[in-house]
Amino acid sequence: MRYHKISDETIRRLPVYLRDLLTLSEQGRSSISSNDLASLLGVNPWQIRKDFSYFGDFGTRGVGYDVENLIRQIKKILRLSGVNKVALVGVGNLGMAVMAYPGFKRYGFEIVAAFDSAAGKVGKQIGDVRIEDVVALNTLQRRNIHVAAIAVPRDAAQETADALVDAGIKGILNFSPCYITVPKKVKVITIDIAMDLARLPYYLPGN
């Protein structure tokens, strides 16, 4: 193994590998070849081997990859080993779904705080989390929360992002349908499910 800068495309694929490896682990599978993993994931075996080769010799030739070891290594690279505390801003329909989404826990994420600006929502209890007023965002730093999800209406997204940056947030998952500007040191990943649906008709047979 030699040093390589890991490409963003590889980083994008790692969570997908991890997802199915966790499932395999739950099913008691201890080892898997790149071929089998590839057909499970719907990708090419050499893509998987290439991706893995960027950061280590994980496999055993003639055998395959050890599932548990691979999980450990991928988690380490993605920095998913511990628990990642996440704050949510905006507890509307989407925010509620985000809070209820069972997939996060699997990767060590826990939504430990929720904020909204509507007086009617503040104080309400959702599971273990009590909705706080957005003015309390500045408590995030001292509470050791470095990642936040934005699920507010478009017009409030930029000001929410600004407040989060002021509160020391280092990574933002943006569900609002717009581009937000942040300092370079802050990483933003925007998810707009309408954007994905919008490219589906292009691929449909002619009509």
Add this chain to the structure above:
Amino acid sequence: MRYHKISDETIRRLPVYLRDLLTLSEQGRSSISSNDLASLLGVNPWQIRKDFSYFGDFGTRGVGYDVENLIRQIKKILRLSGVNKVALVGVGNLGMAVMAYPGFKRYGFEIVAAFDSAAGKVGKQIGDVRIEDVVALNTLQRRNIHVAAIAVPRDAAQETADALVDAGIKGILNFSPCYITVPKKVKVITIDIAMDLARLPYYLPGN
């Protein structure tokens, strides 16, 4: 303009361009340069010009692009011009959020049917849509619905996809956290928000 195969990357960006162009249009803006659009979107101007050049000469040199015309052209390429009827399978937390998501209407999508397997949910009315039993999926073809969203638990995703393919569905937006196998003529786009969150810690400053 010459013929080029439009790359998937370009197709992925078109809905993002469209999103902000629609906002500009609502704000009454009639024309915009690639530079201004680029800074609005957080991308490079030449990327925008290159993308647009793949399918037409939309701009006016020295002036910029006509917003309304650009919207019309992008919609035409993405086949978003009319109304796209969408069926939803799985009306849990995520399914409810999908139904309530205001972003779809903007691109001409309308969720006109919803299905669930839980007896307690079947028959319930959500807005204009009455939840139907999944056994009624086979009515989709005659109802002229060609696109469906899957928001069922992982273990039910593949069988749901199979049923949708049998029902003549041509495009699937898969919210379930797994790969699903379908015939080549059917297009699947998988959205797993946990996958996006999972690569965020990688980009955070070292800890």
Add this chain to the structure above:
DNA sequence: CTATGTGAATTTATTCACAGCA
């Protein structure tokens, strides 16, 4: 003089083919 449109150059990512290890 401004801003588009596009070949050419560069960079990045994917695919291949096979050497090398268990």
Add this chain to the structure above:
DNA sequence: TGCTGTGAATAAATTCACATAG
């Protein structure tokens, strides 16, 4: 022999630079 790991080949996407049109 089976499957990984990886240089080399190929393909694809991005960036540049500038000719061209309004």
